[in-house]
Amino acid sequence: MSFSTPSGQAHSPRGTASGVRVATLVPGKDLVQRLFVAIAGFIFEMIVWSARNPGGYAGTIPSWIIITVAALGYTTFVMTRSPILGYYTMILLSTGCLIDPMAPTMMVGFLIAVFYLARRLPRRRAYLALIGAAIPILTASLVSTKLQVIGNLTTVLPSAAVFTLLVLAVWGSGVALASYERTLRTERAWAIRAREEATTTERLRISRDLHDSVAHSLTAIVLQTAGLRAVQRTKSREIDLDAALADMQQTAEQSIRELHRLLGLLRGEGDAPDSPPRGISDFAELIQAARTSGVEIHESISGPERPLDPSVGHAAYRVVQEGLSNVMRHAGQGAKAYVETHWESEELTVSIRSLSGIIEKSGLSGGFGLLGLRERVTICGGTLVSGPTDSGFLVKAVLPVRTELGSGHNSSSDDL
Secondary structure (H helix, E strand, C coil): CCCCCCCCCCCCCCCCCCCCCCCCCCCCHHHHHHHHHHHHHHHHHHHHHHHHCCCCCCCCCCHHHHHHHHHHHHHHHHHCCCCHHHHHHHHHHHCHHHHCCCCCCCHHHHHHHHHHHHHHCCHHHHCHHHHCCHHHHHHHHHHCCCCCCCCCHHHHHHHHHHHHHHHHHHHHHHHHHHHHHHHHHHHHHHHHHHHHHHHHHHHHHHHHHHHHHHHHHHHHHHHHHHHHHHHHHHCCCCCCHHHHHHHHHHHHHHHHHHHHHHHHHHCCCCCCCCCCCCCHHHHHHHHHHHHHCCCEEEEEEECCCCCCCHHHHHHHHHHHHHHHHHHHHHCCECCEEEEEEEECCCEEEEEEEEECCECCCCCCCCCCHHHHHHHHHHHCCCEEEEEECCCEEEEEEEEECCCCCCCCCCHHHCCC
């Protein structure tokens, strides 16, 4: 049995980090937590050991050796972020009970290692953590009868059952926590992207304001200047030169103030990203992120793909993102989602249908996600339908498809 540990960042914004990051001892919050867990686990292990020997330790191995080896075993949780070393160490130390039945079972340390493995490994590989549990469970059960199995099955079997349930409970807690953390990372990454998109949209709006207001003012100044020059050259009529220049000055000052205001807004967070808007080709990334968070996703595509305006493709992307986000937030444990893409000659239908699982606690919702999504789809010329079904929730958008190449309008290509 072996575990592999990718060396990528454990908290990538893309939400793809699913393995155990191997790292050397570094200061930080994680180190403090591991140190606290190791100390608390060692103390509790010694308390359990003392409770098993109420009359005092009378084994064959000197007690100072047992305490030293057990302490060294717990330091493996502090030496590295990877729990694999501690996992194998605790399995090895648990066999010490076969040499001396009075020695500690190291079950507390093994439970800590199982929890860490279940939390940091992908779910499929986390099942491997249960395989090695047979050794500590067996040794701890045999120790309860001082290795006298014959005639004591009524003691061994209940002990084995209790230890097995304990390992499964700890493992399940680690898996549940890992799924919750992956969901948070995914939602956080999607929120960041949505904020970046909102920033880009706002800057585009500001650029249009800049074009409309400042360009209009400059055009007025140019026309006034040309008119003054024509009157001065032809002497066709008397004009109040000071009043005309004052009007031009006022227009220019107004333009400068507007320019300063708009440039101040643009200067807020640096340059907008140059990457093209996300579209239907990025559905796979959303689906994979939701699957990583523990949601079972079924995807289906029907009909030949047709050209889309970038704004329409991006609206479809946001429909899928909002639908899957609602599934992760509200559908509960064991939920399923069906992402269906149906192409027709003049329209694209994208739907996300969820089958609710076990809902232990209602997820928080701002209540504006679907409202903003409906506005986005409507602007693109489509329609959005959303609401509960008999077994879950449905988000369905019907979007227009370009009937001729080049007939669409890309709103992001305005010339300033």
